[in-house]
Amino acid sequence: MKQEVLVDARWLEPPEPMEKVLAALDLLRPGQHIRFLLHREPFPLYGMLENMGYAHRTHMLADGCYEILIEPRVRA
Amino acid sequence: MSRHGLAYEQAPPFGVPLLFMLVAPAFLFAAGVLAMLPHWTADLLAPRTVALTHLLTLGFLGLVMLGALTQMLPVVGGVPVPGAVWVGRIAWAGLTLGTPLLAWGMDAMHTGALRLAGGWIALTLCPYLAAGALALARARSIDTVRGMRLAVAALPVVVLLGLGLVAWLRGDWQPADPLRWLERHAIAGLAGWIGMLVMATAWQVVPMLQVTPPYPPRLTRALAWGLGVSLAWALLAPSPWQRIGHAGIGVGLVAFALVTLDVLRRRRRKTPDVTLDYWRVAMICLIAACLLFLTGGPHTPRLLAGVLFLLGFAVSVTHGMLGKIVPFLAWFHLQSRRNGRGAGLPTMKDFLPDGAARRQFRLHVASLACLSGAPFLPALAMPGGALLAASAFVLALNLVRAARLYRSHGGGF
Numbered sequence: 418m419k420q421e422v423l424v425d426a427r428w429l430e431p432p433e434p435m436e437k438v439l440a441a442l443d444l445l446r447p448g449q450h451i452r453f454l455l456h457r458e459p460f461p462l463y464g465m466l467e468n469m470g471y472a473h474r475t476h477m478l479a480d481g482c483y484e485i486l487i488e489p490r491v492r493a
Numbered sequence: 494m495s496r497h498g499l500a501y502e503q504a505p506p507f508g509v510p511l512l513f514m515l516v517a518p519a520f521l522f523a524a525g526v527l528a529m530l531p532h533w534t535a536d537l538l539a540p541r542t543v544a545l546t547h548l549l550t551l552g553f554l555g556l557v558m559l560g561a562l563t564q565m566l567p568v569v570g571g572v573p574v575p576g577a578v579w580v581g582r583i584a585w586a587g588l589t590l591g592t593p594l595l596a597w598g599m600d601a602m603h604t605g606a607l608r609l610a611g612g613w614i615a616l617t618l619c620p621y622l623a624a625g626a627l628a629l630a631r632a633r634s635i636d637t638v639r640g641m642r643l644a645v646a647a648l649p650v651v652v653l654l655g656l657g658l659v660a661w662l663r664g665d666w667q668p669a670d671p672l673r674w675l676e677r678h679a680i681a682g683l684a685g686w687i688g689m690l691v692m693a694t695a696w697q698v699v700p701m702l703q704v705t706p707p708y709p710p711r712l713t714r715a716l717a718w719g720l721g722v723s724l725a726w727a728l729l730a731p732s733p734w735q736r737i738g739h740a741g742i743g744v745g746l747v748a749f750a751l752v753t754l755d756v757l758r759r760r761r762r763k764t765p766d767v768t769l770d771y772w773r774v775a776m777i778c779l780i781a782a783c784l785l786f787l788t789g790g791p792h793t794p795r796l797l798a799g800v801l802f803l804l805g806f807a808v809s810v811t812h813g814m815l816g817k818i819v820p821f822l823a824w825f826h827l828q829s830r831r832n833g834r835g836a837g838l839p840t841m842k843d844f845l846p847d848g849a850a851r852r853q854f855r856l857h858v859a860s861l862a863c864l865s866g867a868p869f870l871p872a873l874a875m876p877g878g879a880l881l882a883a884s885a886f887v888l889a890l891n892l893v894r895a896a897r898l899y900r901s902h903g904g905g906f
Contacts, residue, residue, distance in 0.1 A: 429704070430762060456761070457700075
């Protein structure tokens, strides 16, 4: 089983990127994380991830696109 | 709140902007019915022309813009509008009740109705303007917010000048040159409020919703400052500075239109999209309107410039924005209510199917073509007005369909 699920939603029209990443989250298995690629920073997604119990880390790539790593939040 | 992004959780319930947007097409419909009578084609300042103008500017555009701002301000500025639900409802009541009375007062030249409607609209806009100004003062300073500040600052100027003109019509005030005041009222309203707000909004929504490259930051900075300074000069007494102000407004708006056409051409996804067509029509009409305004001339080109600016530019952009923003917000609010577990929810295309959106666009463009020709051939007023009313009716049907679908999936207002 792959540990990383890639969701490449660069240059798709809203809300397709969010639809794709939410569908991927539904299928996420224990131990897996999502690598989400997008042409803009997906601010509306962050509140949803928080409410759904996921943590995220965002990096800007050299070409100006964004990479968002999403994984289940570890309970303290 | 995010540092520099879109803070949706700060936005008011979907019902707040939707209330404005559902009622707005009634004013576009009324403008279409009034435009069927050819009296407005004779003169820019004929009572019917002025009434028609206000049905479009205050009724249709005003409602959509004030409604959209309640959602846009928190989203792009990162701060909520204080009391958005209540100040929104008061402003909504102000425009919904005041605009028909104002338009009737203008058409019938009934100065009592004008004073009552003008006072009511001014009073009911005060809480909204105060709340909007407070939110804008607290918002992070990006070019879109700077542009919105200018637009919101222009609105009270428009209202005060409008109240002054009502006082002049009633004989309570005798300015030396009332037409100069009328010109200032029009410039502050068309360039300051409508032009600036559309421009500032476009800098955010065009790259986001049309998937284009961003506007060049140096251009948006120059336009935000340049248009503000030009507007201030244009409102001065007749002088070389005032003429420079007029030229600055025209050049700034043309530059915005040309760059918008360029970023739309360079969009990443080349699939057909009716909202893109609205933007293209709008920008071409804006360029034509500005060129007619800058070159001046007798009444007929000025009337054509007005039709191109209001119907061709502002109403086209509004159709285009509603076609994207309403389905997107409906979809997003449903997703948020289900915490992102929205399997089985309608897609954006379900909220506004392509066929319905395309019908609305064809009617709008046909009405624009007829009404642009009406100043030269008044017989075109009848079909143009009927087509405009039909486009408003189809817009209303499309918005009601989206609202019903939203509600049927558990969406709240």
